[in-house]
Amino acid sequence: MxxxxxxxxxxxxxxxxxxxxxxxxxxxxxxxxxxxxxxxxxxxxxxxxxxxxxxxxxxxxxxxxxxxxxxxxxxxxxxxxxxxxxxxxxxxxxxxxxxxxxxxxxxxxxxxxxxxxxxxxxxxxxxxxxxxxxxxxxxxxxxxxxxxxxxxxxxxxxxxxxxxxxKPLTLDRRDLDHFTPYLEAGQLMSCSAMRYATELDVPRSRLAEYGELKLVCGTILNDWEKYGIHMLEASLSLVASRPQSVQPLPGIHQGVAILLQDGSRITVDALGSVPPHFELALYGSERITRHAITDNFGMFRRMLWAFAHQVRGGIPIIDPVNTLDILRTLIAGQEALDSRREVLIHE
Structure with missing residues (x-):
């Protein structure tokens, strides 16, 4: 066939x-x-x-x-x-x-x-x-x-x-500095396709209905190093506030809490060896929702389309500030997990 x-x-x-x-x-x-x-x-x-x-x-x-x-x-x-x-x-x-x-x-x-x-x-x-x-x-x-x-x-x-x-582009601050001019010039694109998850279309278009967004919780399989980028891309492309610091959470699996500049928080739990699982939960003063993310084809195709748009236009399809915030948060999260201390994003 x-x-x-x-x-x-x-x-x-x-x-x-x-x-x-x-x-x-x-x-x-x-x-x-x-x-x-x-x-x-x-x-x-x-x-x-x-x-x-x-x-x-x-x-x-x-x-x-x-x-x-x-x-x-x-x-x-x-x-x-x-x-x-x-x-x-x-x-x-x-x-x-x-x-x-x-x-x-x-x-x-x-x-x-x-x-x-x-x-x-x-x-x-x-x-x-x-x-x-x-x-x-x-x-x-x-x-x-x-x-x-x-x-x-x-x-x-x-x-x-x-x-x-x-994804992830890098876990090394020096390499990130090396790649930054290419990101800013629109020559380089790097992201998790979870930024484009079809399951997040509705909450993205109705964020005002949540009232004050107090907490975003992401849950993934495997480890922070390779899979944390998925939840960072999904969550930090939704919220307006920028990340400020990352703190490790106690427990039998990897977990971090990310403090945003407006005082709200994002948590990410990397559960290790479990069945495939990607979930984002949004907790607002007026609305609470949970979203299981399973449409790999849809998010991959959207990401590839975005790359085609960037190639055609010659300008970044994703704001480089957002990409750099996500990667610096990923790096700070790994440092926080390794050192068991709070790490500032721009430390």
Whole structure:
């Protein structure tokens, strides 16, 4: 049984035209010279290079399938059953992201690269990441091991190419300083897709109904280092106040309390080895709600669409101040857990 394949050239052209019109209408006529030249050169929209794969993280497969469509047999044999299940249950109309097309792929293992290319009909399997220079228009670094991010990203950032780096961008303050100019210039994007969770659309649009928002509680599986970013992205993109300090909480699992400048609080509990679980609870003076976050496909597609918008417009799609607040809070949280003391965000 065939899976959702890429649409016809006519359908893709129609989607590309509509997307370009929306960007020009909403972001003015800001257009990168290199991107205009790229369109003239290849006539196929924005060519994406997909880079890397890390243990337990199948994002190269899910991102590529969402952008390109997928081969049912290739996805089934890829070894990512959860991704297989949430990809194959979607309607074919859900696939494709603006005029992005993953054309090149590299991972650390040739057999993984070949499996990725089979899954998402990627034409070029490369032996070295630098082979993408001059061949693609933007890259996605789909690894969540932070120690690899700077060395993988720098050749592309230095070449002036747009880059999307999987969460978390870094846990090192010096690396964050290094990446900051690229974030501010709109060349680099990095976030958890939970910022775009479909389950948070209603509370985001009705925040006034909560009255005074006193407390936001996030609950995740695994650890703070890799998964804390999910709840930080979800919560700090909802609230207006900025984070001030992080304090470790006692208990048998990792937990932190984040004090905001307005005196309200965000707590995040990382439960360790438990069944998949992402939940955000909002406690206001007028309303209390809980939201289980389960729509991986929806949030990933929205994040990829946001990256396409940033590539097109050349300006940050996420306020760099918000991105930096989130990453500094993540770093401060790790320091608080390690030292068992309160850590100021801007310490």
């Amino acid at each position: 065939p899976g959702a394949r890429r649409s016809s050239e006519g359908e893709r052209s129609e989607r590309c035209w509509a997307f370009a019109w929306w960007v020009r209408s909403s972001a003015g006529t800001v257009e990168l010279d290199w991107l205009d030249r790229a369109r003239e050169r290849n006539g196929m929209g924005i060519r994406i290079g997909m880079l890397g794969c890390s243990p337990g993280n199948g994002h190269p497969f899910s991102y590529s399938a969402i952008i390109n469509g997928y081969c049912y047999a290739g996805l089934r044999e890829s070894g990512w059953p959860v991704i297989h299940d949430y990809i194959t249950c979607r309607d074919p109309a859900d696939f494709g992201v603006a005029d992005l097309r993953v054309t090149h792929a590299w991972t650390q293992a040739e057999e993984v690269t070949q499996a990725l290319c089979r899954t998402a009909d990627i034409q070029h399997a490369l032996r070295h990441p630098q082979d993408m220079l001059g061949e693609v228009d933007a890259v996605i670094i789909a690894r969540d091991d932070v120690e690899s991010h700077r060395s993988l990203a720098d050749p592309f950032l230095e070449a002036g190419m747009p880059v999307l780096i999987d």
